[in-house]
Structure formats: C-alpha cells, structure tokens
Amino acid sequence: MFDLIQRAIIPIVAAVLALAALLAGWVWVALLLLAVVALGIYDFLQRDWTITRNFPVAGRIRWLFYRLRPYLRAYIVEDDLHGTPYSFEARNLVHARARGETDTHPFGTERDVDAEEYHWIGHSIAPEPDPDISPRVIVGNDQCARPYSASVLNISAMSFGALSANAVRALNLGAKKGNFYHDTGEGGLSPYHLEHGGDLVWELGSGYFGARDKDGRFDAGKFRDNAAHDAVRMTEIKLSQGAKPGHGGLLPAAKVTEEIARIRQVPAHQDCLSPRGHSAFSTPIQMMEFAARMRDLSDGKPVGLKLCIGQPHEPFAMIKAMLETGIYPDFIVVDGGEGGTGAAPLELSDWVGMPLTEGLVLMRNALVGAGIKDKVRLAASGKVYSGMGLAENIALGADWCNAARAFMLSVGCIQAQRCHLGTCPTGVTSQDPGRQRGLIPEVQGERAARFHAKTLEAMADIVAAAGFRHPQDLQPHHLMHRTGPExxxxxxxxxxxxxxxxxxxxxxxxxxxxxxxxxxxxxxxxxxxxxxxxxxxxxxxxxx
Structure with missing residues (x-):
C-alpha cells in the first residue's frame, strides 16, 4: 500500500489540497486541483499506457521531458561541434553568413587536430593573390545544344511539398540574386519555382510528377511543355537519394494539400510515394536512351543523372552503356548516404547507401577510368555547408557541389526536425499558411544569396592559400587526413x-x-x- 501511495502521490496530494482550498473558500484553486485528481483517476484506470497506469499524473511528466529533450539538447546540452545532423558550429556559420554577420572565429580552432576524423588542405608558401571568387563550370558535352554555366555551389533537390511555397520562393529568389541554380526536386515544377526567374534544374523521379499520364507513366508531351520554360536550364533523372536509396520519394499525407496534389497529379491528403524504380527504363542502355530522349525533348538542354552509389558494379554498368550506345549524359550528381530528407525510414537513412566521399571517389574513378570524364561532369551533394566542404569535394573529383539543408538553414530553418509532421516552427517545411507567414521570401531570399556568396569567398580563401586561382586545380594529394593520432x-x-x-x-x-x-x-x-x-x-x- 505504501508503494501505491508513493506512486500516486501527485493526485493524492492534489486531493488533500483541493479539500483545504474548498474549506478556505478558494473555489477556483480547488477546481484546478480536482482536475489533477480526475486526471490521476483516469490514468490509474486506463489500460493503454503502463507508465501512467502505475504512476498516475507523474508518468506524464516523463512524456513532457521526452518532448522537451530535443530542445534541451540543442539549447543547453550539446557542445559546438558534436550536434547532429548539423552541429551548432555548422548551423551558426550558415546563419551568420546568411544574415551578413561576422563569420570569423577568435582564439584558434576548437577542433581536436589529433582526432581521426581531422583533415586539412595543404597550403602553399606562394599563395595565389587573385583567386576566382565566383568560379563557374560549363555543363554540356557535344551532344548538348544549349550548355549551361553553373556555379560551383547550388541548391540541391527539394520539392514543393517537402518545402513550403514561401521557402521555394525564397530559395529561387536567392538563386536569381546569386546567379546559381535551384533544383526543383522530384515533386514537379510549381508556380513558386518560376515566380522569380531563378535558374532551375527540373528533376524527374520515378513518379514523373509534372510529366505523367493518368497511369503515372512518363508523358513526353507534358515534359516537353514544362522543359520549354526559359528558367529550366537543365533536367535531371533521379535514380535514388542518399537519405532513402531504393525506397522512392515520400511525402506524408499531412503535407499533400489540394494544391500539391494538383501539381503532382495525385490524390490529396494521402501519402504520395514514388515507386522504387523507374517505369521508363529498366536497363543501363534504356536509361541512356531515356536521357537522350529527355535532352531532345528539352530542345538540347543538358540532362543529368542523380544517384546515391550502392552496389559498385552498377555505376560501371552505366559507364559501359555510355560506351556501347555513344550516349553521354551531361552530368552525374552523386548524393551521399548522409544526405537528408523530410521523411525516411530510419534504417534506410542510417545504414543504406554509400557515404559521399566513397561514392564520389568511385564515380570519379568510373568516369576517369573509362576515359569519359571530359564528356560527363560530376557533382557532389551531402552535408555541404562550408568553403572547406566545397574544396574537399572538388579536390576528390567533383566539378561542383549542391547543398540542401544548408540552404534551408540560410532561409530560416533551425533544425527543429519537424519536417515530416507539417509543424515546422519557421514555416520552411510546413504547408500551414499560419506558419508560412513567418517566412518572408524577399528577406530570406536575400539571405540565401548572401550565404552562397560568403561560402564561395571562404572557398576562394582556401584555394588561394593552396596556391591556385580556380578550385578545379585542387587534387586529392592536397587533402590530408588523419589515419591515427600520430x-x-x-x-x-x-x-x-x-x-x-x-x-x-x-x-x-x-x-x-x-x-x-x-x-x-x-x-x-x-x-x-x-x-x-x-x-x-x-x-x-x-x-x-
């Protein structure tokens, strides 16, 4: 009995205090306390939750702290370098650059330079005095009629639906102001992507949103019409993404509004799941033929492939198909297994897909080893947020980098990790108009452009320190990595x-x-x- 009293101490004390309040004439206090007593009786008698059945009311305090735990960690517990998926230092760097605040750091590095994950760029005694602070890359081989000059940092694939309308507006405005491209993601070409006229890469996934017939298959006519927009500078076939490779895209039902359903041509208020694989092709040769068809339908605009590397023989199969058919996509984007998304099964995010470094090196070796790197550009995406991230990936073989979450942070994201619930506190990933009103595209678009420019300046400093004018001069031997403390x-x-x-x-x-x-x-x-x-x-x- 004593044990039961201990476990039910909160409703028992509330009952005693309620009686005292009634005797003292404090009716409102008594009513509040009686509500606690009623909650305790409910908890004690309910059959669904063990913790509250054994600890009436008190068990709910545990639930409260579970809900508060992510915020307590972010604001009180975590240090500057070890928060996940982005550390406080990373988030603060993006926010500072986006807002135009100082991004310098006093008193030296806080990193453990003896730790196994530490790496650095070797500098030169003869640094370059005039580095290119806005380097570009020409995308488009001799099969492409309309090559595109791309920045070395661009917005990675994020769909309208995964992002709010105001977030898409802000990102595209940033792309327009900063002269870099904005990948639409696989969710289709929305009016918000086109509103400000920023350069677009239209991504087509296995759902063919924006270019599908009533059965969900590729519709060449719809694709041609959308690809004809002046803002669409390149198109891209999504094979997989780092956060959930082999799963297909997923937009939870809570985010599939009538508007999004109309753009994607799917039922509203139901989970929108892209198939695991494409229906337009099933072999490497068919993939190359489909890419060539997309390039022709877009009037010669560059076409690319995006994938997270999985089984190593498959990229080589793609290379053999290129060699056999003579069809070369204009670019390939390698998405690292550490890539993020709004909603994905935990096991796929954690344990499936090759991390970016290994995937990038393998794809670089496939292209160089086959002698076709001059025909097919290579891009990298996966937790890129700094000048060092750009320099590192370019040294390993990338021609440019894409970033998704870093640009989300630049337009207001605070890493609340509510993307999949539709309750994003900053309106970046919410379809709720009340939450979206907090994100002003004209303000946040300027910040996205500023983040881009400042990050390129930081990369230029690294490139200049290494003795070069353009980041393409960086090579793997310029990048040092610890393999142990000594x-x-x-x-x-x-x-x-x-x-x-x-x-x-x-x-x-x-x-x-x-x-x-x-x-x-x-x-x-x-x-x-x-x-x-x-x-x-x-x-x-x-x-x-």
Whole structure:
C-alpha cells in the first residue's frame, strides 16, 4: 500500500489540497486541483499506457521531458561541434553568413587536430593573390545544344511539398540574386519555382510528377511543355537519394494539400510515394536512351543523372552503356548516404547507401577510368555547408557541389526536425499558411544569396592559400587526413584514384577488376558470380 501511495502521490496530494482550498473558500484553486485528481483517476484506470497506469499524473511528466529533450539538447546540452545532423558550429556559420554577420572565429580552432576524423588542405608558401571568387563550370558535352554555366555551389533537390511555397520562393529568389541554380526536386515544377526567374534544374523521379499520364507513366508531351520554360536550364533523372536509396520519394499525407496534389497529379491528403524504380527504363542502355530522349525533348538542354552509389558494379554498368550506345549524359550528381530528407525510414537513412566521399571517389574513378570524364561532369551533394566542404569535394573529383539543408538553414530553418509532421516552427517545411507567414521570401531570399556568396569567398580563401586561382586545380594529394593520432596521409594514399582510360584498356590491373567484369550494359544485375570472383581477387579495394 505504501508503494501505491508513493506512486500516486501527485493526485493524492492534489486531493488533500483541493479539500483545504474548498474549506478556505478558494473555489477556483480547488477546481484546478480536482482536475489533477480526475486526471490521476483516469490514468490509474486506463489500460493503454503502463507508465501512467502505475504512476498516475507523474508518468506524464516523463512524456513532457521526452518532448522537451530535443530542445534541451540543442539549447543547453550539446557542445559546438558534436550536434547532429548539423552541429551548432555548422548551423551558426550558415546563419551568420546568411544574415551578413561576422563569420570569423577568435582564439584558434576548437577542433581536436589529433582526432581521426581531422583533415586539412595543404597550403602553399606562394599563395595565389587573385583567386576566382565566383568560379563557374560549363555543363554540356557535344551532344548538348544549349550548355549551361553553373556555379560551383547550388541548391540541391527539394520539392514543393517537402518545402513550403514561401521557402521555394525564397530559395529561387536567392538563386536569381546569386546567379546559381535551384533544383526543383522530384515533386514537379510549381508556380513558386518560376515566380522569380531563378535558374532551375527540373528533376524527374520515378513518379514523373509534372510529366505523367493518368497511369503515372512518363508523358513526353507534358515534359516537353514544362522543359520549354526559359528558367529550366537543365533536367535531371533521379535514380535514388542518399537519405532513402531504393525506397522512392515520400511525402506524408499531412503535407499533400489540394494544391500539391494538383501539381503532382495525385490524390490529396494521402501519402504520395514514388515507386522504387523507374517505369521508363529498366536497363543501363534504356536509361541512356531515356536521357537522350529527355535532352531532345528539352530542345538540347543538358540532362543529368542523380544517384546515391550502392552496389559498385552498377555505376560501371552505366559507364559501359555510355560506351556501347555513344550516349553521354551531361552530368552525374552523386548524393551521399548522409544526405537528408523530410521523411525516411530510419534504417534506410542510417545504414543504406554509400557515404559521399566513397561514392564520389568511385564515380570519379568510373568516369576517369573509362576515359569519359571530359564528356560527363560530376557533382557532389551531402552535408555541404562550408568553403572547406566545397574544396574537399572538388579536390576528390567533383566539378561542383549542391547543398540542401544548408540552404534551408540560410532561409530560416533551425533544425527543429519537424519536417515530416507539417509543424515546422519557421514555416520552411510546413504547408500551414499560419506558419508560412513567418517566412518572408524577399528577406530570406536575400539571405540565401548572401550565404552562397560568403561560402564561395571562404572557398576562394582556401584555394588561394593552396596556391591556385580556380578550385578545379585542387587534387586529392592536397587533402590530408588523419589515419591515427600520430599519422596522417594524403587522400590519394587512402583512396585509389585511377589514371585516365585504365578501365577501358587494362581493367584487371585495377582494384575494380571484379566489379568491372560484373557490369553489363544490358542489365543492372551482375554478369558474373561475384562470390567466387571476389574470393579469388588479388586487388580487393580497402575502401570498399
């Protein structure tokens, strides 16, 4: 009995105090206390929740602190460097640059330079006096009639629906002001993407939103009409994304408004799930033919592929299809497994998909090793938010980088992680007009452009310190990485970087011999039994 009294102490004390309040004539106080007593009786008798059945009212305090836990961690507990997915330092850097506040740091680095994750760019005694502070990359091979000059930092794929209308407006205005591109994501081309005239990359996923027939298949006529917009500068086939590769896109029902349903041509107020794979193609050769068709339908605008790298023989199958058909996409975007999204199964986010560094190196080796890197540009996306992130990825083989969450932070996101619930406190990912009113596109668009410019300036400082004018001069050996507290190595001694054409001329001399042998232009399935081939292999890559 004493144990029961201890566990029910809150409603018991409330009952005693309510009686005292009634005797003292404090009716309103008594009513409030009786409400606590009633809640305690309800908790004690209900059958759904063990904690409140055994600890009436008190168990609810535990629920309260669970709800407060993310905010307490963010504002009180976490240090500057170890918050996830973005640390306080990262968030504060983006916010400072977006607002035009100082982004300098006093008293030296706070990072542990002996930690295994520490890495740095080697500087030169002869720095470059005049670095390019707004470097560009020409996208478009000789099969493209309308090449595009891209910034080395752009907005990664985020759909209207995943983002609010005001967030899309702000990002596109930032792209217009800062002269960089804005990837639409797979959710279709909305009026908000077109409102300010910023450059767009129209992404087409397996749902073909904005270019689909009544059965959800690709509609060439609708695609041609939308791709004809002047603002659409390139198109992109989404094969997978880092946060949930192999799953397809997901927009929760709470965010599928009538307007979004109309743009995507799907039922309103139901989960909008893209299929796991494309219906327009099923083999590497068919993929290249579809890319060529999209390029033709868009009147020669560059076309690209976006994917998170998974099984290594599959990128090589794509390369073999390019070589066999003679069709070359204008660019490939590698999305790292650490990429973010508004809604994804936890296991897919945590454990499926190759992280960006490994995926970028593999795709770079596939293109260079096949001798076609001059035809196909390479972009990287995955937690890029700083000048160092740009410099690092470009040194590893990327021509440019895309960022999604960093640009969300630049227009007001505070990493509340309510994206999937439709209750974003800053209106960035909410479809609630009451929440969206807090985000003023004209103000936040300016901040997105400022973040972009300041980040490019920071990258230019790094490039100049290394002795170069353009970031494309950075190479893997300029990037050093710790392999232990007493040892560091350049990245070209940690990862393999293939020489030009070796996969085409002497694949057996590379660490990718078995993956290359397994790759087929006519199928994504391996062409050999990889188990005995891998068991007998002499050159098994340590990084895989």
């Amino acid at each position: 040892k560091a190595m350049p990245m070209d001694r940690i990862h393999t970087f293939l020489p030009e054409g070796i996969l085409r001329d002497a694949p057996d001399d590379t660490i990718y011999a078995d993956w290359w042998a397994a790759a087929r232009a006519d199928s994504f399935r391996p062409g050999i039994d990889l188990v005995p081939a891998r068991a007998a292999a002499k050159n098994i890559p340590a990084e895989m």
